[in-house]
Amino acid sequence: MKLESEEKAMKNGVKKILTLMMALCLTACSSPAASSEKAFTAGTYSASAKGNNGDVTVEVTVDAQTITAVTVKEHAETEGIADAALTAIPEAIVIQQSLNIDTISGATNTSKAILEAAAACLKQAGGDVEALQTKPKATAEARDEIQLNADVVVVGGGGAGLSAALSAAENKASVIVVEKAGNLGGTTITSGAFYSTGDPELAKRSKMNDTMRDQVVRLLAMEPNCEQMKNWQDQVKEQYQQYLNSGSEAMFDSEEYYMLCVYVDGGMTGDPDLIEWTCANADEGYAWLEEHGYHWSDKVVIGKNGDNAVIEPDIERCHRLVADSEYGRPATQMIDILSQQAQAAGSDTSIYTNVAATELILDEGRVVGIKALGSDGTPYTITANNGVVLASGGFASGVELREEYNTIYPYLGEQVHSTNVATDTGDGLVMAKAAGAQLIDMEKIQVNKITHYDLGGTDCIAAAFSNLLINEQGQRFTNEYGSETEVSKAILSQSHYKAFLLADAHNSNITEGKTSGGRDLEEAVAQxxxxxxxxxxxxxxxxxxxxxxxxxxxxxxxxxxxQKQDPEFGRTILNEEDKLLTAPFYATPVIPSVHHTMGGLKINAKAQVLNQQDEPISGLFAAGEIVGGLSGNNRMSGDAIMANVVQGRVAGAEAANND
Structure with missing residues (x-):
């Protein structure tokens, strides 16, 4: 299913941003005054600047007096997230004849890259860049408070929020969704959009192997630490014996085995009740998405192993949409389908981007709405007849919350990147806590041990993650094959929280002059x-x-x-190909990045947010990464997207029927 470009732009907030930019020009700017003095050397100029995923190349055309066109010619920014900036910033430069332009929320780095490249172009054209960058900013006065009302108010326009909106609309509720970024998608849109389920019928798409068999036996032999774990083991023992008796060669799986895997991989520290009801509804969520236009791929993929390393990565239970080269990434398809379906469900559904929720409104202990603020400063009061659903994500990009709750790593301050969107700052958690909500597992923060020191991400890494790691003094300091947590703690204990990952001609990940992430090697070296x-x-x-x-x-x-031994750091995987022998030699500066926050709000099986006494806060529901307790101290692949859909679906339905 594909939106027409104009409609898609409207849904992602792009058209709204452009309208605002035009309004700013009409109310706060004037056209360039006629002058005999030449401002530019007429022509078309090109320059590049660093974005999130590499260079953003911009072309600027000027005549003697004005900037006539700004176009982004090439980029590798994430589809969906960067769309608003890629369209709105160039338009704003032309409309306002200025480089003093506000960045787009949720696409700050892309916005800055466009402005930096445009400045380089205008410098080539002989323009006064400093004057353009300090020109009085076009600002519009905030409008009077906007008051809105709906049966259900959803905070967050990512996978969990849009699932809640669709579910509430299906239950005949009017819905308002607010998203503080300029586009829908949240962290979901940066993901691989993998969805996990323990459905035994879907498991038949894969073949059983020895690793999978050994894992079943190992998990069944573990000493349970709670009644639910013992119950899961008992049920799986019976199911597995039936499976063996059948002589099937297909992969073994079940809802209870899935629950057991999630619990064990989280260090047996997750909330068993939450794990049970979330995983038990995973297959229904899968079918629900299919009903709404998902075309699931027949290919099932292996989930990545987590930091806990108890669950082997061989279990093939990760599903996702058929990749459509014309339409875009599966994650983009997911967000567009959910947003379309929510607005086409037969009820009154409105989606507001660039509107950030700031406070929950309470009336005698019941949540009855939210206060919010538009990106232009306009205040909103949005009341909810039935309930508010918080689906605003975790706090992977929230430096203050990371530093407040981190008890594991030496440092998680602003120098540490996040793999999530910049708006994933924990606003919903702060609002809910102020309303008396109970927060759990907040110290459980999942970190990727190797990302680029300057850029974040892994696109510009020129070596395998198992290669030799050194610090700024040129010394080795850790077992490179250690867990994500172990290696991250070691790197973050070094000066400037920095390490270098080394490679030679044979063990680099460079192919045909590009890194495995598609970055041009020579350009990366030059930069x-x-x-x-x-x-x-x-x-x-x-x-x-x-x-x-x-x-x-x-x-x-x-x-x-x-010598096949590493007495200093205890590395046991010592492969010949990991040696550094053959020129050219490479070094990539690296630092860990926060990937997922497992902590959050405590909820019950109706997705109601609980207070400190484990009692529901009337009118308040939650779904997705803002919820704590599902993953314990480690998240398995596919669980986050599954939880978004399952918990969002439950939260939307419960809120709609909460009268």
Whole structure:
């Protein structure tokens, strides 16, 4: 299902932003005054600047007096997230004849890259860039307070929020969705959109193997630490014996086995009640999405192993949409389908982007609405007849909350990136806590151990994650095969929280001049994102490391591989191909990034948010990453998208019928 471009732009808030930019120009700007003095050398100029996923190339056309066109010619920014900035910022530069433009919420880095590249173009054209960057900003006065009402108010326009909106609309409720970013999607739109379920029928698409068999036996032999775990084990024992008696070669799975896997992989620290009802509804969520236009791929993929490393990555229970090259990424399809279906469900559903919820409205202990603020400063009061659903995500990008609750890592401050969207700052958690909500597992923060130091992400990493890691002194400091938590803690204990991942000609991930993430190697080297040299000594000099120290470190690492033992750091996987022997040699600066926050609001099986006494807060529901307790201390692949849909569906229906 594909939206027409204009309709899609409207739904993502792009048209709204452009309308605002035009209004600013009409009310706060004037057309360039006629002047005999030439402002630019007429022509078309091109320049690039660093975005989230690489360079953003911008082309600017000017005549002697004005900027006539700004166009983004090339970029690798994430579809859906960057759309608003890629359209609105160039238009605003032309409309306002200025570089002093507000960035787009949720696409800040993309906005900055466009403005930086446009400034470079205008400098080439002989323009006064400083004057353009300090030109009085076009601002519109905030409008009077806008008052709105619906049966159900949903905070957050990602996968969980849109699932809740669709479910509420199906239950004949009027719905208002507010999303503080300029586009829908939240962190869902950055994901692989994998959906996990323990449905035994879907499991038949895959073949059983020895690793899977061993895992079933191992989990059944574990000592249970709660009644639910014992019940799951008892049921799985019976199911597995029936499976063995059948002689089937298909993969074994069941709802109870899925629950057991989620619980064990989370270190047996998750909320068993939440795990049980969420996983038990995963197959219904799968079917519900299919009813609404999802075309599931027949291909089932292996979920990535988590930090806990108890659950092997061989279980093939991750499903997603058929990839459509014309339409876009599965995650983008997911968001567009949900938003379309929510608005076409037969009830009154309205979606507001660039509107950030700031406070829950309470009346005698019941949540009856929200206060919100538009990106233009306009205040909103939105009342809810039946209930409010919080689906505003976790706090992976919320530095203050990370620092407040982190008890595991040496540092999770602003220098540590997030793999999630910039708006994933925990606003809903703060609002709910102020209303008396109970927060659980907030210290459980999942971190990816290797991302690029300057860029975040892994597109510009020029080596396998198992390669030699060194610090700024040129010394090895950890077992590179350690868990995400172990390696992250080691890196974040180094000076400037920085490490270098090394590679040679044979064990780099460079193919045909590009990294595995598609970044052009020579461009990355020229920009200082990757270092390349013909000798270890020369590489050390580029890294400002003593060549003798780095040479000794590399020699010791190679020797450990030859001797098949690593007495200093205990690495047991010592493959010949990991040695550094053959030029050219590469170094990539790296730092961990926050990937997922497992903590959040405590809810019951009706998705009602609970207070400190485990009692429901009347009128308040929650779904998705804002909920704590599902994953314990580690999240398995596919669980987050599944939880978005299952919990969102329950929250929307319960809120709609909460009178």
């Amino acid at each position: 200082g994102y990757v270092f390349k040299a013909d000798t270890i000594e020369a590489l050390a000099q580029q890294l400002q490391i003593d060549p003798a120290v780095l040479t000794q470190t590399v020699e010791q690492f190679n020797a450990a591989i030859d």
